[in-house]
Amino acid sequence: xxxxxxxxAEKMEALRAPYRAWLATDMVPYLADARTHYGAPxxxxxxxxxxxxxLKGTGATYGYxxxxxxxxxxxxxxxxxxxxxxxxxxxxxxLMTACEQATQP
Amino acid sequence: xxxxxxxxxxxDDEEDILHVLRLALSDIGGFTVxxxxxxxxxxxxxxxxxxxxILLDVMMPGMDGRTTFAALRExxxxxxxxxxxxxxxxxxxxxxxxxxxxxxxxxxxxxxxVRVADEIxxxxxxxxxxxx
Numbered sequence: 430x431x432x433x434x435x436x437x438a439e440k441m442e443a444l445r446a447p448y449r450a451w452l453a454t455d456m457v458p459y460l461a462d463a464r465t466h467y468g469a470p471x472x473x474x475x476x477x478x479x480x481x482x483x484l485k486g487t488g489a490t491y492g493y494x495x496x497x498x499x500x501x502x503x504x505x506x507x508x509x510x511x512x513x514x515x516x517x518x519x520x521x522x523x524l525m526t527a528c529e530q531a532t533q534p
Numbered sequence: 535x536x537x538x539x540x541x542x543x544x545x546d547d548e549e550d551i552l553h554v555l556r557l558a559l560s561d562i563g564g565f566t567v568x569x570x571x572x573x574x575x576x577x578x579x580x581x582x583x584x585x586x587x588i589l590l591d592v593m594m595p596g597m598d599g600r601t602t603f604a605a606l607r608e609x610x611x612x613x614x615x616x617x618x619x620x621x622x623x624x625x626x627x628x629x630x631x632x633x634x635x636x637x638x639x640x641x642x643x644x645x646x647x648v649r650v651a652d653e654i655x656x657x658x659x660x661x662x663x664x665x666x
Contacts, residue, residue: 437561441647444553482593485622487550489644497644501622 441492448491453532456484460525467521468514478507484524488531495527536662539655541566543585545576545602546620547594554647555589563651573597581611587658588612589641592621592632603635616661618654620645 459480466472481504488496503520506512512520542565544555552569560567568583570576573594580588588606592599599619606612616638621628624642632640639657641650 432562440557440561444557448550483548486548486643490551490554490647
């Protein structure tokens, strides 16, 4: 049976819409907050790592390549633990911008 | 010739990924798809689900993909079910490690939803070609 590409595209868009909403309502504010508080005592680095890993895996799968491209080096930097705070801040800004751009119509 | 691939079990803690996998493998690939978000659940239920192939995320909280793989392989009913890892870590030495564990192949994350069914079919055919 031939694949109905327009139906597939419609279903993919139905998945993208809540993903974009999650980026807008959860991820962008979270990344802004992480940028402010990263390195401060009590900052939950494990949660940051988990969410960056999630963005790395899901971004391009949902059609937002820039998210995965920004998340991958940040995930590596967080895993290695050797990057300075300024580098992490810059990477967080890049990832936040990619998430913001994905939410634009 | 490989028997037809019908039923795929996908194990990933990220529901975002499972939603797209279901679309890619069911709507595009035409397979029956079962999804589980917990590796412990997968170990408990996979032999009842009886999939033809298992697609398994590597990085999961609690029991990771490697440990889950080993636990599934220990079950006689799953001993010959091909298992494919999904991961962003696809450096040659990392892929060698997964294949060394006995995995049939590796799907790179992030994956292309339009192509992933074909990639899995190719791995399925490769598995059966080398088995016989």
